[in-house]
Amino acid sequence: MGGALLIAAQSGRALAQAARRAGLRPCVADLFGDEDTRTLAAASRVMPGWFGRGMVAGAVLDALEALASEAGETIGVVLGSGFEDDPALVAEIGRRHRLVGASAEAVAALKDPFAFAHLCARLGVPHPPVAAGPVDDPSRWLSKAVGGSGGGHVGPATGPLPEPGHYLQARVSGRPYALNVLAGRDGVQVLAVTAQWCAPSPSHPFRYGGALAYAAAEPHPLPASLIADVAAAAERIAGATGLRGLASADFLCDGAAWWLTEINPRPGATLDVLDRRPVPLLAAHVEACLSAGPPMHPGAPPVDAAASAICYARIDHAPVPAVAWPEHIRDRPAAGSTVRRDAPLCTVFATGADGRSARAALDARTGRLRMALNENTKDEEARV
Template identity: 60%
Template sequence: MVDLFGDADTLALAGRHRLAAGRFGAGRLDGDALLAHLDDLAATGPTPLGIVLGSGFEDAPDLIARIATRHRLLGASADAVAALKDPIRFASLCERLAIPHPAVTRGAVADPKAWLLKRDGGSGGSHIRAATAAAPPPGAYCQARVRGNAHALAFLADGRDIAAVGVTAQWSDPSRIRPFRYGGAVEQARDATPLLPPALVAAVTRAAAALVSATGLTGLASADILVDGGAWWLMEINPRPGATLDVLDRRPEPLLSAHVAAHLGRLLSVGDVPVDAAAARICYATTDYAPVPPLDWPDHVRDRPRAGSPVARGAPLCTVVATGRDASDARAISQARADRLRARLGSQGVHR
């Protein structure tokens, strides 16, 4: 495995690991260094089944293409990512398919308050800012503001059609300079009131299927939407396994197995929605941890930073998961757990 963090729980599970250079959300990865890591891992152990890409590649279809020439890619192709993550191409595709999507432009806007500034291929919400009167800088664009609550439909795609996996609701955890920073996600319990009306979910499912047919997307992906009453807008397609895995991967069929099968042309049934709700919350560092101390991490904490590693203020510290009788309960429990964790770290005197 190659990633930017080398978290303790990742290292405990990974047979082999290489630490990539860079900072999450800061832009393009070093392609040459990444390819060298992948080549090294492939050459020093059992022959890998293939490469599954996570976040960080949405603005780099050229790098995806380079990886695909040297390793078997299990998931979205470079062409599919280019079609779905170029904001102008994606908006045009949505218009052609009659999918509701906010207007976008690379030019200056007359009323900046009605627009947001976003980075091409950005993820996690930290790249989103209020627009200004100036034209967007290279690699950025303006998107019209629309009202609504954030949700996502996770689905499996085989290049022609999709199989829905689950619906989640998202929330933001804004900071002073990152007002749209991703906070977490929750999946509703099986017998509780659904997060979205079935008719709306069906409409989003049809839209996602149309986009898959048009782009040849394969693997596990998600459609991010904003919902305002009966109206909805498709904000983007994330052409990869995403952050909602922490709440969705509770089915009888592991979602990574279903991802690989979908890429190979088989849409597996992953099973019913679990009986309880689940939430996953990003716990951001409220101060600099230099370094993170040895800690007996609770079982409900994922992405645990290694003891001795630094975590900068505002960076993701870990992920806290929780289950509950319904979505509201699970979300509240995750918040309480995050608060207790921050207090515990603060009492250790490891911040500066």
């Protein structure tokens, strides 16, 4: 494919890695400037901001302008996580650069919780009720930040009214999954249904932990008919909002019933476990967003299973020691940098013949990493 691609995200490493696999030159602006991100990027900038709390608009725009000037002619800009709460910023980026992904209008339609709930009701998609309050029994509700990402913004409702910038969503039962899709002008292609789990902390009980993509020949834990229903719902929503490119539909399922909780209109945290097909997924994403024709098919899924997880620091690393990071450790903090307790330390990746063995390998690798970094405390991360 060739060419320079601007990337802006809270963490840009996975997108930079996917861009390199697609034959592109990534120019990355993110909050971390991890060791492997800087290695992958043709140019990079570290922006101010707070993981899980949105982006600083002026810093994003300045960083992208600087990268565009350094890169010369670019294909456009791909946005990762961190922009869901600010469609106006997405629109401004789109005025200055070509967006390769969801439009500002699509982001607004999908990430405004009340507009999204209304859309789901109109399209017949099961979705937990939402409220601005007051509610009679707060224990039956969760508090979520408008446009939040990563699960760290989710917690039990503490009163009948949400805090400013938050809303209430009714609690529903079920395990978390994500339907990962490639959306084009003529519909969506389902890439995988990944299982997800939380890595709870005392202040962030629903913090995102990791994701598992099952092996191609492995029986999926969810019925095929249920997956087809979720896929049909995602297709209706994509058609109604004009969603393009890689995206994911998060849902909860108790084995029989399911509830769509949100649509992430961007390449997501599952990129590491999914981008292992013959056609690079970011090449397919660019084609789906910029071409007038149907998106290219990424090819057959990999035979084996894959899992990745965010490893959150259990102690302060101030500074991070010099470490010979193994290949399966990604988002590697630079030696001498500071990573505070409960902040993302790195990402761990593993494969296996099936989902169970991939998750076991992932846990073993995470355990060895924690021992090497003297984080020998009890593992509290929830299992799939």
